[in-house]
Amino acid sequence: MSKKILEVENLRINVLDGTPLVKGVSFRVCKGRVLGIIGESGSGKTMTCKAIMQLLSKKNFDISGKIEFKNRNMLDMKEKEINKIIGKDISMIMQNPMTAFNPMFKIGNQIIETLMTHSNITKKDAYDIGVKELEKMNLDRAHEIMNSYPYSLSGGMLQRIMIAISLMLTPSVIIADEATTALDVKTQSLILSEFERIRDNDIGLIVVSHDFGVIARIADDVIVMKDGEIIENGTVYDIFDNTKDDYTKELLSARLLRKEVS
């Protein structure tokens, strides 16, 4: 049995006026395993991820339940403690790589800034780590990339840089929220291979998607969400072979079946 890193228990998110967004969600993330979260737009997938990342302001949302990281409930922690964990131990890769970077700064600056905020190293060291990690991501000409602005790189490249940055801080959990949705099939396949590599490094991965193809390719465990609730969960083989819920069946039927598969 692999070791659990993050456990979410009975997570509820309400808007302050009482509208429920997430209604009691529980799951756990284990070392070296990929948890797939699938559901349509508006099913609460992203809200759950944001709650884990503590991105939801208490001024607007009422969050209850438990988000346990290393046996401590993050919802009870003080802001200072949370800041030490978020970004370093738990990091998130967003859907749109184009808007995730600051367009006014060179990639190198943004990498160095991130590294220096979280660890005590010199600028020179940060640069070297940056180049090394970019090269690990199969990005050639890392020095050139460090010196370019986000607009001059393609979406697939930016997304890989994003993954590289999140890996630099050696997190134990990475949340990929629709990280491949905006990319074309070829780049998606490349990014998914990188995810496989991350998983083999004993990192717990949460992959959020609306595409069962992505889930079939990478997930070990799957939860299906609809209207803020988990309606089905199990291993990826269970979900595909013994589908119980009608909604899951509907999602599965949305795949374009090839008449023959090579």
Next chain:
Amino acid sequence: MLRTINLGRDYYVKDKNGSKTKVEAVKNVCLTLNENNSYSLVGESGSGKSTLAKLIMSLEKPTTGEIYLDNKNIALMRKKQLRILRSDFQMVLQDSYSALNPKMKIYDSIAEPIRNFEKLTLIQEKETIESLITKVELPVSSLKKYPYQLSGGQQKRVCIARAIATNPKFIVFDEAVSGLDVTVRKKILDLLLKLRSDIKSTYLFITHDIDVAFYMADNIAVMKDGEIVEYIKNIKSLNGFKHEYSRMLIDSLPPLYPKQRDYQEAI
């Protein structure tokens, strides 16, 4: 019906020093599109698919080559002459929100092409628009709304209704279903297949997803760096593709079942 001969389009890009370099976005494309048929054009981002679409739609002039629509070379035509022909070819774009005028009600958005090409009385116009909106499976009440009040899938349906309003012979879909939720995507694709059997026009489906291309069309052209590298008529299965690049596109597709994953990793 539509034939392109050695179609090419160059762009000039300025580099840091201000000197121009030539980029050939489309080179030597020879395609023949027949009436009442369906075609797909597949390729990754930057392969020149959209440029080719713009050339065929006469939104851009080709640098070299000819485009014949029913034996008339539209590449040489003037704007005024083209305008008469425009009702014969329509286009559906990827981003439907920016394709619709945010200040126009859905009714007027759909009515615009009809008002441009046909003289109808108000009652006839209303009847046509209502029948169009039911064809794309939207409630008649949505005609009174503005684009921002509709979801992405509904906006797409409005764009489709607008495209079929003039009974075009030929419709180009440029990444029309990319960026939609998979469930919505399936519904839109099925709607398009159903419409095609009604309106009998030719579809050219441009996409980066070979799955979608295969689902939508009988004839598939694969494009790379501005050239068509493989063209298969009446395709029966994805196994029909032989070119290295097409195989690569197929291998990048996510598996349908988790069991195929182990097989894929082995490659």
